[in-house]
Amino acid sequence: MKRARFISVATLALLLPLAPLAAQDSLPPAPYAYRQLPDPAQEAKAQALMETLRCLKCQSQSIADSDASMAGDMRNEVRTRIAAGEDPEAIRQWLIDRYGDYVSYTPQVKPLTWPLFAAPVVFLGFAALLLRGRFRRGKRADAALRKDKP
Structure with missing residues (x-):
């Protein structure tokens, strides 16, 4: 009985460090995370905005340069909103409202x-x-x- 309990506790102790691997994001990247907009003018607006927004995970890179999944989601959001005709400053303000002032490289x-x-x-x-x-x-x-x- 004690031996079986020891084996189960030991197994749990060995598998516990692997738990974060199971929590990894298995979703595919957002549609515009790595794909540019078809309209070059809209893509230029999106790219200019993305270079002024900080990746919250990397912290030293813009979302345009970061490979983090969160930065990909933010790029997708920026491109989707630009494609819908939203103003880049309105998108910046929405991201600041959502993530705080830290997300912007241009402090207010x-x-x-x-x-x-x-x-x-x-x-x-x-x-x-x-x-x-x-x-x-x-x-x-x-x-x-x-x-x-x-």
Whole structure:
């Protein structure tokens, strides 16, 4: 009895790490994930938009460059909406609403994000004030040294 229980627990322990493999996406890719639109003007619009959208899985690639299945689904959605005549900015906004600001490589200034845009200017101003004071003190010290020398 104990031996059978040990074997079943050991088998479960060995098979448990394989569980994520069973959860892999077995669906075929979306129709426009890897296929371009027939109209070159629409495809150019879709491509321009896809290059400005971040792959949420890869994080360092645009959805145009990523091979992740999620990026393929996003490319399909962009191309389908472009083919339906939707404006690229409306598609971008829909994706931002759905996935958050992180999906866009072109961040928007909002009440929550304005400090991120203002911080570099504030730091540069502070650095300029520090350097200005440092150079003034240096000039005064040089003038005092020259005055003391005969």
